[in-house]
Amino acid sequence: MRTIAIINQKGGVGKTTTVANLGAALALAGRRVLLIDLDPQTHLTLSCNVEPDTDQLSIYDILIDEKSADEAAVEVEKNTWLIGSDIDLAAAETELANVTGRELILRNALSAMVGRYDFILIDCPPSLGLLTVNALTAAEEVFVPLQPHFLALQGVGKLFETVALVRDRLNPKLSVTGIVLCLYETGTRLAGEVVADLRQFIENARGTVVPWAHARIFDTVIRRNIKLAECPSHGLTIFDYEPRSNGALDYARLAGEVLGKLGAV
Amino acid sequence: MRTIAIINQKGGVGKTTTVANLGAALALAGRRVLLIDLDPQTHLTLSCNVEPDTDQLSIYDILIDEKSADEAAVEVEKNTWLIGSDIDLAAAETELANVTGRELILRNALSAMVGRYDFILIDCPPSLGLLTVNALTAAEEVFVPLQPHFLALQGVGKLFETVALVRDRLNPKLSVTGIVLCLYETGTRLAGEVVADLRQFIENARGTVVPWAHARIFDTVIRRNIKLAECPSHGLTIFDYEPRSNGALDYARLAGEVLGKLGAV
Numbered sequence: 001m002r003t004i005a006i007i008n009q010k011g012g013v014g015k016t017t018t019v020a021n022l023g024a025a026l027a028l029a030g031r032r033v034l035l036i037d038l039d040p041q042t043h044l045t046l047s048c049n050v051e052p053d054t055d056q057l058s059i060y061d062i063l064i065d066e067k068s069a070d071e072a073a074v075e076v077e078k079n080t081w082l083i084g085s086d087i088d089l090a091a092a093e094t095e096l097a098n099v100t101g102r103e104l105i106l107r108n109a110l111s112a113m114v115g116r117y118d119f120i121l122i123d124c125p126p127s128l129g130l131l132t133v134n135a136l137t138a139a140e141e142v143f144v145p146l147q148p149h150f151l152a153l154q155g156v157g158k159l160f161e162t163v164a165l166v167r168d169r170l171n172p173k174l175s176v177t178g179i180v181l182c183l184y185e186t187g188t189r190l191a192g193e194v195v196a197d198l199r200q201f202i203e204n205a206r207g208t209v210v211p212w213a214h215a216r217i218f219d220t221v222i223r224r225n226i227k228l229a230e231c232p233s234h235g236l237t238i239f240d241y242e243p244r245s246n247g248a249l250d251y252a253r254l255a256g257e258v259l260g261k262l263g264a265v
Numbered sequence: 266m267r268t269i270a271i272i273n274q275k276g277g278v279g280k281t282t283t284v285a286n287l288g289a290a291l292a293l294a295g296r297r298v299l300l301i302d303l304d305p306q307t308h309l310t311l312s313c314n315v316e317p318d319t320d321q322l323s324i325y326d327i328l329i330d331e332k333s334a335d336e337a338a339v340e341v342e343k344n345t346w347l348i349g350s351d352i353d354l355a356a357a358e359t360e361l362a363n364v365t366g367r368e369l370i371l372r373n374a375l376s377a378m379v380g381r382y383d384f385i386l387i388d389c390p391p392s393l394g395l396l397t398v399n400a401l402t403a404a405e406e407v408f409v410p411l412q413p414h415f416l417a418l419q420g421v422g423k424l425f426e427t428v429a430l431v432r433d434r435l436n437p438k439l440s441v442t443g444i445v446l447c448l449y450e451t452g453t454r455l456a457g458e459v460v461a462d463l464r465q466f467i468e469n470a471r472g473t474v475v476p477w478a479h480a481r482i483f484d485t486v487i488r489r490n491i492k493l494a495e496c497p498s499h500g501l502t503i504f505d506y507e508p509r510s511n512g513a514l515d516y517a518r519l520a521g522e523v524l525g526k527l528g529a530v
């Protein structure tokens with residue numbers, strides 16, 4: 001089982017879109033996938049066509065009332081389950097501020113899941129606070145969706161520092177697998193410059209012991225494609241909404257890379 | 266003096282880009298403008314070509330050590346001053362958790378500024394936490410940058426609820442002036458659908474006492490324009506970087522609308 005935290009404190013870079021559609025592509029490839037929505041905005045939950053803030057157990061109930069993750073998981077597609085979010089999650093950081101072992105609650109809740117899924121993908125809010133730290137403590141891998149813009153590049157150092165802190169103090173297995181270039185606009189000079197900077201930053205870490213020493217930029221880039229912004233409003237994945245779009249092609253190709261079968265699109 | 270909080274908990278919708286470039290357009294129109302960076306990402310500070318985390322006083326020093334806002338403000342362009350951010354600001358929410366009157370610190374710090382500026386624009390992080398609440402308590406107006414996408418539309422209700430809460434408990438003068446459509450892609454069906462939904466939501470509030478009863482969608486839309494994403498990497502406003510681009514035209518037009526001289530581009 002691979003547990004992957006999808007994080008970036010920069011807002012609007014494609015975190016939720018990546019969890020929803022990479023998850024769908026992995027499920028189509030026959031893997032059993034659990035999606036977890038750790039963002040109080042509940043966007044992943046909405047993208048899966050699930051109504052937040054109902055009686056269905058949510059990630060809030062798991063973190064605050066230690067309810068069972070098994071009971072909270074609902075099947076949303078073939079091979080895909082979701083633990084949804086709840087608007088109350090916004091208060092979780094304050095409610096858990098003085099709870100002992102507050103960073104470990106998600107990891108403990110998921111420990112019962114071992115073997116039930118092939119992949120667990122965790123969508124995080126645009127911050128490096130307690131919810132994201134819970135995801136980093138529960139995961140072994142980190143994927144960083146990144147829009148190739150100047151402002152988006154600025155936070156990568158701080159993001160990696162947070163990953164290093166969690167690895168050193170809470171989760172020795174944690175490492176950064178890769179950076180997914182999202183909202184990619186082919187042909188702009190800016191994207192080329194940002195990617196070159198990023199590649200340099202990663203190359204400099206080779207041979208060191210930092211958690212991103214083996215990180216790479218995924219070969220597959222996710223191109224800007226309006227169909228990816230339309231599909232959540234229909235509660236559909238890109239594969240159900242526009243299977244022949246660039247969005248579907250790119251996420252299928254990314255799944256192939258994640259599965260290690262680069263030619264597996 | 267008009268104090269405007271630029272907020273949206275949805276990430277990557279154009280908050281920082283709007284504060285930087287609307288601020289610049291107002292300054293070019295001869296207004297004295299103070300920009301405040303309340304986001305620990307320090308993106309507005311970087312966009313103004315100011316290095317964060319130096320000895321220069323920042324918003325962190327004002328909120329945590331009650332340093333003077335006057336001393337923290339630095340002139341970055343003609344008619345434009347900045348109170349920059351600092352990476353330590355990420356810890357401010359926790360550090361202030363048990364401080365009495367923690368929501369009022371920014372308002373008190375700015376009260377000495379009355380009359381010194383014509384506009385104060387406050388850039389906020391992608392959340393509705395304590396930093397954003399400080400901005401809402403200090404401001405009289407709210408501008409909501411919004412990308413016309415389905416996911417970005419979902420949070421508007423929660424955002425307005427937070428504004429209503431702050432108005433009722435902390436700041437009776439607060440109201441929502443308007444929504445700025447950013448990253449607008451002309452010709453996509455999605456933008457049209459989202460705008461129609463939004464217009465309906467606002468129309469329903471007419472004649473009520475909610476803080477958005479008089480809100481409107483600004484006529485000026487900010488079109489997607491790669492130059493707006495390039496200029497922060499040069500530490501320039503759009504007017505210094507590409508004065509004839511759509512980005513410059515749109516923000517100049519928006520400033521005209523904000524100044525009430527709709528034809529003033």
Ligand SMILES: Nc1ncnc2c1ncn2[C@@H]1O[C@H](COP(=O)(O)OP(=O)(O)OP(=O)(O)O)[C@@H](O)[C@H]1O
Binds near residue numbers: 126229232274276
């Ligand atoms: N490749 C793409 N092409 C076009 N639109 C996209 C693409 N990826 C994401 N989007 C749209 O861009 C917006 C931002 O994406 P998304 O919400 O997935 O980012 P996020 O990082 O999860 O944001 P947040 O920080 O608010 O959680 C959304 O409206 C989404 O529909």
Ligand SMILES: Nc1ncnc2c1ncn2[C@@H]1O[C@H](COP(=O)(O)OP(=O)(O)OP(=O)(O)O)[C@@H](O)[C@H]1O
Binds near residue numbers: 150152278304447489
């Ligand atoms: N009209 C536009 N056209 C093209 N790119 C834009 C436009 N407005 C903003 N951008 C770019 O899109 C990205 C998101 O914008 P910005 O950082 O201003 O949003 P934000 O709401 O402040 O994000 P955050 O939630 O992370 O604070 C940035 O890389 C910015 O340079």
Ligand SMILES: [Mg+2]
Binds near residue numbers: 016017039043123125
């Ligand atoms: Mg998201």
Ligand SMILES: [Mg+2]
Binds near residue numbers: 304
């Ligand atoms: Mg910003």
